[in-house]
Amino acid sequence: MSTSSEIPQQENPEILIRPIDIDRYPAFFTAAHRETFRLTFGSEITDEFLEKEFARTRAASAGDVNAVVGAFIDDWIAGLAILETRSRAGAAQAGWIHFYYVAPSFRRRGVGLQLVGYSAEYYRALGINKFFLRVGEDNLSAQAFYLNTGFYRIPEEDIISLNGVKELMMAFDIGK
């Protein structure tokens, strides 16, 4: 079995993005949601909320197998993206990023950037030219990541969410 000392350390690793069945990676999925929830809402995720995340993710996979993907370095799962599609009021269908996550030991090596690139190609193939997400006001590293990978703010669509946390709206325009 692999140990943490064997985690690949190269600076520009080869990253493979492919659809995953989340039930094969329950520990990774749980850790991803625990950390992201804590970073976003400043409290611990409940078992009930986590179970809802599993259900929502299984539904996304069932709707389109390419909507839930893992990023792999060698055989290690390093990242996760959950992509949804929504109708926006009075507008065409748009992409909605439910979740991006990169495990701590794989951060700052371009995995997140590859997940954004995958998302753009995924939505482009569906004829969608824009995708959106929300990020917690205090999650400054994720905000820096988004602003450095092509997203921009839409302040008038910010919301107040769980625990009174302000969630910032961000968008990404897919070029022709």
Ligand SMILES: CC(C)(COP(=O)(O)OP(=O)(O)OC[C@H]1O[C@@H](n2cnc3c(N)ncnc32)[C@H](O)[C@@H]1OP(=O)(O)O)[C@@H](O)C(=O)NCCC(=O)NCCS
């Ligand atoms: C946000 C996250 C997905 C970024 O993934 P990543 O693989 O580390 O990102 P990348 O290596 O592709 O970074 C691309 C660029 O974004 C910016 N960036 C990424 N992380 C950053 C940070 N912590 N601080 C400042 N800028 C950052 C940099 O410009 C970076 O390029 P560089 O490393 O050449 O300077 C990852 O940190 C994460 O999973 N965080 C915890 C979960 C989370 O907050 N998810 C988002 C919820 S809305």
